[in-house]
Amino acid sequence: MTVPTPSDGRQPGDRIPDDHDPWRPPPPGTTPPPRWESYPMAPLPAPQARNGMGITALVLGIVGLVLGLLIILFWMSWLPALLAVIFGSVGMSQARRGRATNKGMALAGVILGVVGLLAAAGGAVLTVTAVKKVTDDARAKVKEVKASASASEKARHLSFGEPYTFENGLKVTVAEPKPYTPDDYVLGHAKGNKAVQVIVKVLNTGTERVKVDTGLPEVSDADGASAELLIDGSGRQKVITGYVLPGKEAIGKYAFSLPPDAADKIEVEFSPDAMEWQDAYWSGPTTG
Structure with a gap:
């Protein structure tokens, strides 16, 4: 194995003089030692925002609210409204942790989902009330007809x-x-x-x-x-x-x-x- 010759002209194995200054520039005609140059490090890419939950919550909230306002379709509104509340809550949680940037959109989805659930509940109550009224009216009509028929039958005897x-x-x-x-x-x-x-x-x-x-x-x-x-x-x-x-x-x-x-x-x-x-x-x- 060959040992490289130092840049100050000394041979391998020579004794280093007592007055040797390691910071002194080399004598003229000698080759300077190699220098390592430093390069700036490239910045790490920022993590991508996870805004999907907020967007989904907003869309589902709008769908749930529209279906809830249509009385005949209230039974279809509770599911998208409920999912809007769930996805919106997850989206807000991600926004608080810095993983999403659409906290307002997620909050809007939660609000619309809650309103859609209330509309669905109101539609259910209204429908049950209407069905009960129709049933009661039909029963009253049947009783009236039976009473009338009974009175008519009695009058003919x-x-x-x-x-x-x-x-x-x-x-x-x-x-x-x-x-x-x-x-x-x-x-x-x-x-x-x-x-x-x-x-x-x-x-x-x-x-x-x-x-x-x-x-x-x-x-x-x-x-x-x-x-x-x-x-x-x-x-x-x-x-x-x-x-x-x-x-x-x-x-x-x-x-x-x-x-x-x-x-x-x-x-x-x-x-x-x-x-x-x-x-x-x-x-x-x-x-x-």
Whole structure:
């Protein structure tokens, strides 16, 4: 290995003189020792700001608020509003640590998110209230209809001698049934049965003539069975047909045959037009 020769001309291994000055410049003609030059260090790049949370919070807050203000879409607003609060809080935390520069944007996202949550809650309350009101109104309407139907049904059940006026202006009254003695020539009357006569009066209380399309009543005995219409040759029976003039009265006379064990009470069902008006009912005991 070769040892380099010192710059002052000494040989390796020579003794250093006592008066040697290391800071003295080298004698002329000698090569100066190498010098190390220092270079300025390049500045470290500044860390990039993390503003994504604040931007996201602001966007979600706007979306949540807009959806919250639209009543029909309130159920969609709570999620973006909640995320706006969360992301905005994270963005503000990063801004306090110097990692973000949009603290105001993050704060705006939090505020909008809170307002969006309140709007969603208000929309939910409003919707529940509206649905409850509609439900209550519907229930009240059903009760009203049932009550009206019940009242109407009750009004159509009468005792013999009571009048009932149909909507076409015809006031109908069924008189109390009386015993009826048929002629020798008779149809629809079994031996041993009891015959009764039913008289129906129809008065036109309106200002126009009204046609009676259903002139025959239906009679049920005490057991609820249909009584048979009795026909004989006496000419005492009369069927209501045609029109009833204003202020005029039409009278129908009919005879029915009842079994002896169910002849103490009957029900008469009658309507001037069974296709349009519901029947009215007259009931009570039979005389004789």
